[in-house]
Amino acid sequence: MRYSRKNAGILSLLLLFSSIGMMACGRTTVETGHVSYSSISSLTGMESTPVINYTLPVLTPNVLVDQQGYASGREKLAVVKSREPVENFRVIDKETGETVYHGKVENSDYNEDLHLYIGRVDFTEVTQNGTFYLECDRVGQSFAFTVQQDHYGELFRSLCAKLHEACENRRITEEEILTVLTACEWYPETFADDNANEIPDLLEDIAGWLEKTTNDTGQPEPENMTYVAALAKFGYLYQKYDVQYATQCLQHASAIYTKLTATSGRDAQKFMALTELYRAAGLYSYRTQILEYKDFFEDNTSYLEETDYLYGAMTYLATRQAVDVDLCTVFMEDIRNRGEELAKRSDKMIDAVTSVNNGTEDLLKRAEELSCANYILYSYQYTEILEDFLHYLMGRNKDSVCYYPEEGDTADYLLLIAQQVSLGGKHEQIK
Structure with missing residues (x-):
């Protein structure tokens, strides 16, 4: 065969695509893998003119x-x-x-x-x-x-380090602070105290975040009910470590609430703030305002779709102040029924090959709801399902994509993993 530039070019392309195929396949035989495409910069000729565009296939393991x-x-x-x-x-x-x-x-x-x-x-x-x-x-x-051996413990410590940095740099939201505080309340034994001052390190990080947030003159302090709830919840949890500072936080929460309530109606954020304020302060006025929501809760269960209502209900159930027994019964039954419903649906939501769900954020929200039911009434089944949520989000899904920790709030993962760390001994004992 006569050698020419044309033949040489064709031969080069054949060799190029042959090498691409070998690089893509590697040592793995993929029988039914999905193929997705990632862009590769175009090849150029002698005069830097693009002559061909191609993409390399990314194969999903089976x-x-x-x-x-x-x-x-x-x-x-x-x-x-x-x-x-x-x-x-x-x-x-x-x-x-x-x-x-x-x-x-x-x-x-x-x-x-x-x-x-x-x-x-x-x-x-x-x-x-x-x-x-x-x-x-x-x-x-x-x-x-x-x-x-300590798989979940390692994940937990890594997340705590990320949250420590987020608190220091004030890159954490009030919503995330509330979730972290919830984890501190439910699973206090899982949080480290490296400086041995008997205060969980992450709770100290949140204290530092609050001080910076309230004292920074260059950045306005949040004025919303979620921030009020975070202040009040922190004050309640921190009182056994520093009564004076905890009281200051609670008073500050009350002042912001009073300012906001003049122009606010009834909604999930306000209810959550009320439950935190009532548990921490016990004022009759807060109790009265909480009971104004009673008819709303008795008529429907859709409120559980809103995280703030769910967290508010959990706080109301946990308070040592005088509560309305009927309202507590409503919350208990609704959260329990929600847990049973999610347990039945979980097979479809997190099935490794045929899952039907609305993405990472929604899955974390459903896991959060199931975590609430599991906290109220510990269930070995729920603990297993919640671990399966983690397995799914960490790669055991149809696309073999590890969504953790890039997708979803770090605090949501913290709550799930803290639960696995805390219940790990009980989990293994049952097995």
Whole structure:
């Protein structure tokens, strides 16, 4: 064949696409992986003129795992999807390449809608610390994941460090502060006290955030009911450490509330602020205003869709002040029923291959609602489901995308992970 520039150009392109194919596939055989595309800068000729545009395919593994990892003493599940039934799986040590465990793929049922076999991999018996990946014949490998004894503890400490920085730099919102304070209230034993002054470090971080927020003359202090609720909740939790400062925060919350209430109607934020103020101060006027919402709560359960109403209800149930028993009963029954409803729906919301949900923010909100039900009446089932929410958000989903920690509020993850840390011992004991 005569050699020419034209033939040389064609040959170069063939070699180029051949190398692209090899780079994209690597060592993993992907039988049914989804293909998405990421842009690559165009090639240029001798005169810097673009001559071709192309994109590299990104293949989704067919073995779906939690890419953040698993706790060594907890259940470890993965999902396999394939065009033909898959019988066996192997757990391979990433560092040594050795197979540390092997087993049978369970429940490999055919999904008519997806035209795929969906199987379950249970490798709970892998308890040694390390970095691993799963491998199945014809289907290929999963992404790498870790197994470690204190998996949730490590995640929790990492989130606390991020929140510490956010408080220092005032990049945290009042809504996030409330969620962090809720975690501090529900699971105080999980929070570190590195300076050994008997005050949880993250609670001190919030105290610093409040001081900067109230004293900064260059940036106006928030004037909204969510901020009032945060001040009052902090004052209630901080009183056993510093009564004077806690009282100042409560008085400040009351003053802002009085200013705002003149022009505000009844809404979720105001109700939440009232419940926090009433629990901390016990004023009869706050109790009276809370009871003005009673008819609204008795007529519907849609209020649970609003986080502020939900948090307000939880605070009202927790208060030691005089409460309306009927209203408490309404809250208890509604939150319990909501938990049961979410437990039934969870299989569809966080199914690894056929999930139907509205994205990360909505999933975190549903997990928050289920966390409330679990706090009121501890349920092993709820704890398992909430752990599955984390597994889903951390990569065990149809796109093998780890949404944590970039998508969703850090504080929401903190509440979920604090629950797993706190209930971990009970969880393992039941198993």
